[in-house]
Amino acid sequence: MRYSSTHKQETRARLLASCKAIAKQGGFEATGIDTLMSSIGLTGGAFYTHFPSKQALFEELIREELESSSRMLAGDERSDPDHVAKRLRGYLSSFHAANPESGCVLPTLGPEIARSSPAVRKAAEKSLKQTHESWNERLDDSDGAWALIAQCVGALVLARSVESEKTRKEILAACRRHIGRTHTLGL
Amino acid sequence: MRYSSTHKQETRARLLASCKAIAKQGGFEATGIDTLMSSIGLTGGAFYTHFPSKQALFEELIREELESSSRMLAGDERSDPDHVAKRLRGYLSSFHAANPESGCVLPTLGPEIARSSPAVRKAAEKSLKQTHESWNERLDDSDGAWALIAQCVGALVLARSVESEKTRKEILAACRRHIGRTHTLGL
DNA sequence: GTCTATATCTAGATAGAC
DNA sequence: GTCTATCTAGATATAGAC
Numbered sequence: 001m002r003y004s005s006t007h008k009q010e011t012r013a014r015l016l017a018s019c020k021a022i023a024k025q026g027g028f029e030a031t032g033i034d035t036l037m038s039s040i041g042l043t044g045g046a047f048y049t050h051f052p053s054k055q056a057l058f059e060e061l062i063r064e065e066l067e068s069s070s071r072m073l074a075g076d077e078r079s080d081p082d083h084v085a086k087r088l089r090g091y092l093s094s095f096h097a098a099n100p101e102s103g104c105v106l107p108t109l110g111p112e113i114a115r116s117s118p119a120v121r122k123a124a125e126k127s128l129k130q131t132h133e134s135w136n137e138r139l140d141d142s143d144g145a146w147a148l149i150a151q152c153v154g155a156l157v158l159a160r161s162v163e164s165e166k167t168r169k170e171i172l173a174a175c176r177r178h179i180g181r182t183h184t185l186g187l
Numbered sequence: 188m189r190y191s192s193t194h195k196q197e198t199r200a201r202l203l204a205s206c207k208a209i210a211k212q213g214g215f216e217a218t219g220i221d222t223l224m225s226s227i228g229l230t231g232g233a234f235y236t237h238f239p240s241k242q243a244l245f246e247e248l249i250r251e252e253l254e255s256s257s258r259m260l261a262g263d264e265r266s267d268p269d270h271v272a273k274r275l276r277g278y279l280s281s282f283h284a285a286n287p288e289s290g291c292v293l294p295t296l297g298p299e300i301a302r303s304s305p306a307v308r309k310a311a312e313k314s315l316k317q318t319h320e321s322w323n324e325r326l327d328d329s330d331g332a333w334a335l336i337a338q339c340v341g342a343l344v345l346a347r348s349v350e351s352e353k354t355r356k357e358i359l360a361a362c363r364r365h366i367g368r369t370h371t372l373g374l
Numbered sequence: 375g376t377c378t379a380t381a382t383c384t385a386g387a388t389a390g391a392c
Numbered sequence: 393g394t395c396t397a398t399c400t401a402g403a404t405a406t407a408g409a410c
Contacts, residue, residue, distance in 0.1 A: 003393060011393080026302060030216055032385060045388085046394045054386065100301075106344060108298050114287075114347035115213060121350035128349060146345075146358050147365035151334055154341025157293060158333075160301035162315060163308035174333035181330075182369045189410095190375055198375080219403055232406085233376045241404065 012050045014040045019061055021101040024108045028058055055117075062113060062120050065105035066127035072104055073149065074134035084138055085185045091152050092172045092179075097159040107156035144183060151175055199237045201227045206248055208288040211295045215245055242304075249300060249307050252292035253314035259291055260336065261321035271325055272372045278339050279359045279366075284346040294343035331370060338362055 018039045022031055033054060034044040051057040073091065075083050090096065091104065100108045113124050128149065135145040155175040159168045179185065205226045209218050220241060221231040238244040260278065262270050277283065278291065287295045300311050315336065322332040342362040346355045366372065 008393070027216070027298065029214070030302075033387085034385085042393090043395060044386085045396070048387070049393055106348065108301070110344040110348055111214065111295050111298060114295070114344070118350050121348060125349035125351060125354055128345060129354070143361040143365040143368075146342075146361035147338055147369075150341035150345055150358070150362055151338040152341065153344055154337035154339065155333075157297040157301070157340055157344065158315060158337055161293065161297055161308060162312035163305050164312060167312055167316070171333050171337070174330040175337055178330040178334035182334075195375070220405085221403085229375090230377060231404085232378070235405070236375060 008049070011040070011042075015042075015047075015050055016057075016061060016064065019057060020065055020105075023058075023061060024065075024103065024105060025101040028061070028109060028112055058112075058116070059120055062105065062109065062116070063123045065109070066124055069104040069106060070127040070131045073152065074131045082185065084135065088148075088152065088179060088185070089176065092155055092176050094165075094169055094172065097156060097168055097172065100160070104153070104156065106153045107160065110153065110157075139183060139185075141183075148179065148183065151179065195236070198227070198229075202229075202234075202237055203244075203248060203251065206244060207252055207292075210245075210248060211252075211290065211292060212288040215248070215296060215299055245299075245303070246307055249292065249296065249303070250310045252296070253311055256291040256293060257314040257318045260339065261318045269372065271322065275335075275339065275366060275372070276363065279342055279363050281352075281356055281359060284343060284355055284359065287347070291340070291343065293340045294347065297340065297344075326370060326372075328370075335366065335370065338366065 015036070019036050022036060022039060032044075033047050036057075037044050037047050047057075051060070073087060075087050080086075096103045106113075113120055131149060132142075132145050135148060136142050139145055139148075152175075155171060159171045162168055162171070202223070206223050209223060209226060219231075220234050223244075224231050224234050234244075238247070260274060262274050267273075283290045293300075300307055318336060319329075319332050322335060323329050326332055326335075339362075342358060346358045349355055349358070
């Protein structure tokens, strides 16, 4: 064969990484396969050696993004006492609002997940429950943990929906301050 | 002329109402003009007597929906002392989660607004500021008002992203309870 | 104002050469 | 594994009949 034994999986990985960023930036449905493939220097026809359909790519992409977002929100350094506070500062930041391509999947593709297949929503549910459980361990407040996740996701949706940088920063800062007041996190 | 003097504006109104529901249900970009027009019993060609382009329809649709959502969240019965609590119960309900077509535009088209034109985001900003101001009047808590809006929008995004009805209800109930604890609303 | 027909473009997906 | 070429279907938008 003319390609190395790892070539295919490497190409698939590059494709997924690129598609994640593009989909979070401009929406998944809105971007065509030719565009996705040319973003990694290939043509549209080569897509189908890696995925049987665009829908299959969506499912894999969302699955991986949800796990990544779960890690982003929940973190894994269980030793650091105020790492939740750090995660929140990063999440509710202007940088995150301005760079959806490298951020959490929920504020940008949440509605597409909601309209997708049961399998995708099943994966979303699993990741969200993990995040909830992780925060509940620290907050000892199940309701508060769900409220916190909702507030974070909603704040990003709102921040990106307004035009002025001033209002965007105000929304994010208000949520950071409010969380500091209503949760015992040392934010 | 063969049509009444009010016929055109009535058709336009019917078209807008139908498109709002369809777009909130399945996404705006995902639905074609033929489908939108046939939903009110007309064919695609007639669309362009009412709007110069699909984008123009989107802008008008979002503008009206944002004002409607602002009313839905903020309300206008300034006399009722706990009408904020009522609005929140309706917003954070299973019915709302199950019926995006008749619900708030932000949890379903928020990302499309975020990716749209500055004019659309300008309108979104205006409506959001109105809602914020309305709630701030009652809560006397500017940060809390933004946090509340974010939490409501985020809760709907999450609730619709999970598969099981059980988890969906848990997320919504947790947010209702948490708001009851952290805001003085009598929820 | 709405229809049918159509122009033009782009989409997802497949076939066969290399 | 990737390419080019192509099929089919759907999209937005326009033209002209009624």
